[in-house]
Amino acid sequence: ETGVTQSPTHLIKTRGQQVTLRCSSQSGHNTVSWYQQALGQGPQFIFQYYREEENGRGNFPPRFSGLQFPNYSSELNVNALELDDSALYLCASSSPGQGNTEAFFGQGTRLTVV
């Protein structure tokens, strides 16, 4: 077990609704990255948070937003949900500033938009 926990594990939402996914990082890790994995695809980078600031963003629209808290846990928010947002959302924690680039992944949140 990696120490990275995500909640909820499964979620069903209706198109147009908003959703918040949560991630608690590995103890001592100050960086959290979020990824979207559509069925049959590799994960795609959404954005990364380092010490409560966004530190890089992939090709995702502004309705995907995030937060990182002082304890380095993080939230991913998606507004105006679309059917194509149905995917597994993964978070990974790391601490690259301490010379350790190994990433630890959570179990993911499976979001279904109907």
Add this chain to the structure above:
Amino acid sequence: KNEVEQSPQNLTAQEEEFITINCSYSVGISALHWLQQHPGGGIVSLFMLSSGKKKHGRLIATINIQEKHSSLHITASHPRDSAVYICAGLYNTDKLIFGTGTRLQVFP
């Protein structure tokens, strides 16, 4: 553009077979992760390497920096090795770009 390509996409094997999964990556990627994803979705990091070779049990990962190529080998494969294996390249020291994964099924 940072890219990671994996092959094959799908792989079936009989128990005890030696398995190789390949990964090629572009300039700008400084290290490679090999990850394992089971049907439930959770990802487990198997190896991270930037040079040479690493071994853990029946798993061996190698990387050739000049050729920008890495391989994951599984010796004496077992049905419990059935999973999706993903290689991911590390760029900008802290961001990952993923391959599409190799779905491995090992039959008894």
